[in-house]
Amino acid sequence: MYSSRNHRKKRMRTKAAETSKISERRLAARKTAAVEYEKRRARVLKAAAEVFKELGYSTATVDDVAKRAKIDRASIYYYFKGKKDLLREMVGGATAENVDMAEDIASSDRSPREKLRKLMVDLLVSYERHYPYLYVYVQEDMSRLLQDKSPWSKRMVALNHRFDVAVVQIIQEGLKSKAFRSTGDAKLIAAGVVGMCNWSHRWFEPSGKRRAAEIAETFADMVLDGLCS
Amino acid sequence: MYSSRNHRKKRMRTKAAETSKISERRLAARKTAAVEYEKRRARVLKAAAEVFKELGYSTATVDDVAKRAKIDRASIYYYFKGKKDLLREMVGGATAENVDMAEDIASSDRSPREKLRKLMVDLLVSYERHYPYLYVYVQEDMSRLLQDKSPWSKRMVALNHRFDVAVVQIIQEGLKSKAFRSTGDAKLIAAGVVGMCNWSHRWFEPSGKRRAAEIAETFADMVLDGLCS
DNA sequence: AGCGCAGTCAACACGGCTGTTGATTAACTG
DNA sequence: CAGTTAATCAACAGCCGTGTTGACTGCGCT
Incomplete structure (x- = not known):
């Protein structure tokens, strides 16, 4: 369906056999073009992220994105399959990173106290870095x-779940070892901590005077x- | 524009002069009709709230609301001006209540500690009650x-702001009197506390085993x- | 000069959603 | 029964957003 648009893949297929000067120049040209x-x-992706966030x-419409990126709306369909594709690309990579981060912290040998602190810091710093x-x-x-x-949605939901599990695990460990004390259960506390961090999407700005880490x-x-x- | 649809207003205009039995019956009929x-x-409003939340x-489309309420889509325009009107009505009243609540707490003579606790409890209970x-x-x-x-948007933004001010005020009082201690400023702490409560929109269910107050x-x-x- | 290709852009088809209207039903009233 | 009125519903108009297509541009290569 989109075969005629997969320029990127075509370009990436480097031909190692050709080593003459001419083909080297060609390759270089293609690389810079790429x-x-x-x-x-x-x-375009950055523009889309800004518009989607706002x-x-x-x-948001694809035309809003186009205007922000100062490009024709139809050109966006040259670079991306469509609106959904835009969302997927901007969100996919960084999310997986975050899940790994949370699981690494949960399974590290820090104290529950330090695990929770590090989780919060790393999470907010990630939001800042990928803003x-x-x-x-x-x-x-x-x-x-x-x-x-x-399949994408399923994958995202799965990632989300793994993240939540990692957080709950940290809290549970703290409660079990009596490092933490609370009237509520681990899930509830996790919801509170995560909520506090996630709500920052409403007010945090990377250009503000406070760094995410602080x-x-x-x-x-x-x-x-x-x-x- | 919508004059032919304002049945409600017409009905509400009670005629105190007519007191004969017939007019009493009429009045009663109109009242039950009303x-x-x-x-x-x-x-319909309840259905709309559910659909908008989900x-x-x-x-969400007006037709989604209609299906949920088991009513024809056009009938919704008989009861409401349109989609926006639906949103305004469901959100307007309860929000103003909450702002009053926050300001009352802020200006009460409790300790900062008890003010903050009451604010959180009342806020979540309100979310539960108006779910x-x-x-x-x-x-x-x-x-x-x-x-x-x-004008509606402006009013909402103003209400929102008053709420935030009330929360910040409580925190500030706590910090000033040394009842609270923190490395961050009052606004930041307020953002954390409010965020923790508001994020509950993602997971809280009134039918769940935990009451909002707990x-x-x-x-x-x-x-x-x-x-x- | 002539070819090929990345990239752009105007124009179009299509579908879905909103809001309106006028006819129609049902229930009540005298 | 005839008149009135709340309420419903089918059908329509118009708009807006998406995604596609095919023609066009500019550039590098031979």
Whole structure:
């Protein structure tokens, strides 16, 4: 269906056999062309992330993205399959990273206290580093994506679940070892901690005076030691 | 424009002069009719709230609402001006209540500690009581409604701001009196506390085993005394 | 000069959603 | 029965957003 548009794949197929000067120059030309291609593609993706974050995925139109990227709307369909594809690409990579991060922390040999602190810091720093890509994902409700039975949606839901499990695990360990004390169960506490971090999508700006790491430390202090310590 | 549809207003105009038996009967008939009208209207509104919460305001269609309410789509336009009107009605009243609540707490003579706890409990209980009406509001980002310059939007943004101010005030009082201790400033802490509560729109269900009040108490304990107390 | 190809852009088809209207039904009233 | 009125419903108009197509441009290569 989109075979005529897969320039990227075509370009990536390097021919190792040809080593003459001419073909080297060709290869170089193709490589720089490919780099340009990727640059423009990334620019469009960045524009899309901004627009999606500001307007919300369903409200934003492909034309909004085009205007932001200063490109013709139809050209976007040259770089991406469509609106959904835009969302998937911006969200996919970074999310998987975050899940790995959470699981690594959970299975590390730190104390529960330090695990939870590190989780919060790393999470917010990740939101900052990938701004605004990851916030688009945070903003869009997973339970809504569940309607869509596509493999991508399933994968995203699975990743989401693994993340939650890792957080709950950290809390549970803390409760069991009496490092943490609470009237609620681990899931509830996890919901509170994660919610505190995720709600930052409504107010955090990377250009603001506070770095994500500072914010996360303040939150961690609050959760771990309490305001009335 | 909609004059031919304002049955409700027409009905509400009671004629105190007529007191004969016949007119009394008429009045009674109209009253029960009006009650029925309000009931059906409320049913539609409830359906709309459910659909908006599940699908998101912009994704949901008026037809989705109609199907949920088991009514013809066009009939919805008999009861409401349109999709926006649906949103406004479900969100308007309860929000104002919440702001009053927050301001009352802030200006009461409790300790900062008890103010913050009560705020969290009352907020979550309100979300539970008005479920799912208020979560629709929490879900929809205010900064997006800002685009729309309607008086309603302005009022909502103003209410939102008053709420935030009240919360910050409580925290500030706590910090000043040394009842609270934190590395961050009042706004940041407020963002954390409010975020923790608001994120509940993603997972809280009134039919679940935990009441909102319990949840809020757990959260308050965590924030005030810390997990490592 | 002539070929090929990445990339752009105007124009179109299509579908879905909103809001309206006018006819129609059902229930009540005298 | 005839008149009135709330409420429903089928059908329609218009708009907006998506995705596609085919022609066009500009550039590098031979």
